[in-house]
Amino acid sequence: MLPAGLMASAVVAASSANLGPGFDSLGLALGLYDEIVVETIGSGLIVEVEGEGAGQLPLDPGHLVVRAIQCGLHAAGLSVSGLTVRCRNAIPHSRGLGSSAAAAVGGLAVVNGLAAQVDSPLLTETQLIQLASEFEGHSDNAAAAVMGGAVASWIDHSCDPPCYAAVPLRLHPDIHLFPAIPEERSSTAEARVMLPKQVSHYDARFNVSRAALLVVALTERPDLLMPATEDVLHQPQRAAAMPASAEYLNLLRRYGIAAVLSGAGPALIALTTEPELPLEALEYGAANGFTVSEMAAGDGVRWSSGVAVPG
Numbered sequence: 051m052l053p054a055g056l057m058a059s060a061v062v063a064a065s066s067a068n069l070g071p072g073f074d075s076l077g078l079a080l081g082l083y084d085e086i087v088v089e090t091i092g093s094g095l096i097v098e099v100e101g102e103g104a105g106q107l108p109l110d111p112g113h114l115v116v117r118a119i120q121c122g123l124h125a126a127g128l129s130v131s132g133l134t135v136r137c138r139n140a141i142p143h144s145r146g147l148g149s150s151a152a153a154a155v156g157g158l159a160v161v162n163g164l165a166a167q168v169d170s171p172l173l174t175e176t177q178l179i180q181l182a183s184e185f186e187g188h189s190d191n192a193a194a195a196v197m198g199g200a201v202a203s204w205i206d207h208s209c210d211p212p213c214y215a216a217v218p219l220r221l222h223p224d225i226h227l228f229p230a231i232p233e234e235r236s237s238t239a240e241a242r243v244m245l246p247k248q249v250s251h252y253d254a255r256f257n258v259s260r261a262a263l264l265v266v267a268l269t270e271r272p273d274l275l276m277p278a279t280e281d282v283l284h285q286p287q288r289a290a291a292m293p294a295s296a297e298y299l300n301l302l303r304r305y306g307i308a309a310v311l312s313g314a315g316p317a318l319i320a321l322t323t324e325p326e327l328p329l330e331a332l333e334y335g336a337a338n339g340f341t342v343s344e345m346a347a348g349d350g351v352r353w354s355s356g357v358a359v360p361g
């Protein structure tokens with residue numbers, strides 16, 4: 051049992067999954083961060099949320115960050131008699147920007163900030179990816195939030211439970227990232243129901259070629275981003291549920307900008323070697339309820355012992 055009075059904090063990034071053809075595999079952390087500060091107390095649970103989700107999220111053991119902390123404590127062989135959890139959220143919810151994965155990864159990582167104070171073994175990067183993916187279900191977002199930058203993730207189904215793994219990709223420095231975030235929301239679970247149970251060999255082949263190309267485009271040949279971000283496995287099927295995003299995506303692509311749905315949407319992300327998007331494309335986005343601005347790639351999750359949120 052950890053003593054009362056220990057503090058720890060974590061900072062964790064938003065992420066875009068899929069990046070077009072890399073369905074459930076490729077991910078990219080974005081420079082937009084949630085912060086978590088915890089303190090062990092004698093008894094009870096106090097949860098506070100500022101920013102995104104304030105007034106909407108449950109302030110009880112059902113809160114995702116609290117559940118992730120409990121999962122991390124269990125994995126680390128630790129327990130607490132009571133806990134205060136403060137969340138300062140900047141990642142918009144239900145937009146396809148990995149807010150749930152960030153909550154899972156942040157909650158697990160903050161346990162390391164507690165464990166370090168009692169010389170208990172820390173959760174490794176591999177454990178963070180495994181636990182967060184098991185917990186939240188999407189290793190593409192979870193691995194990006196753990197490792198930062200761009201990642202390729204996969205599931206080894208020969209393990210029981212399945213093993214989640216990922217490798218970092220060295221994102222080409224000429225690539226600029228422009229998320230386009232709508233007011234409209236969508237749940238990943240609902241957006242997954244839109245997908246067929248089976249796909250044709252032709253479509254599978256199409257996406258395999260584009261996903262392979264996308265790894266090259268992201269790391270070495272950003273001039274190939276347009277063909278490399280084509281997808282037939284999930285974006286067309288999801289378009290009917292998010293028509294404004296589908297239209298904006300098509301418009302950006304008509305301008306020659308490699309735009310894709312961010313995760314299951316409805317946010318988009320445009321990847322380009324140009325430092326700016328065309329003015330007309332920005333104006334269209336603003337007129338249709340999208341907030342569009344350049345964002346750096348995100349860092350991997352950081353944690354610290356004590357109250358200072360890691361900078």
Ligand code: HSE
Pocket residue numbers: 067068073074075146148188190191238241242284313314
């Ligand atoms: N890869 C998942 C999907 C999203 O597209 O359903 C994970 O955020």
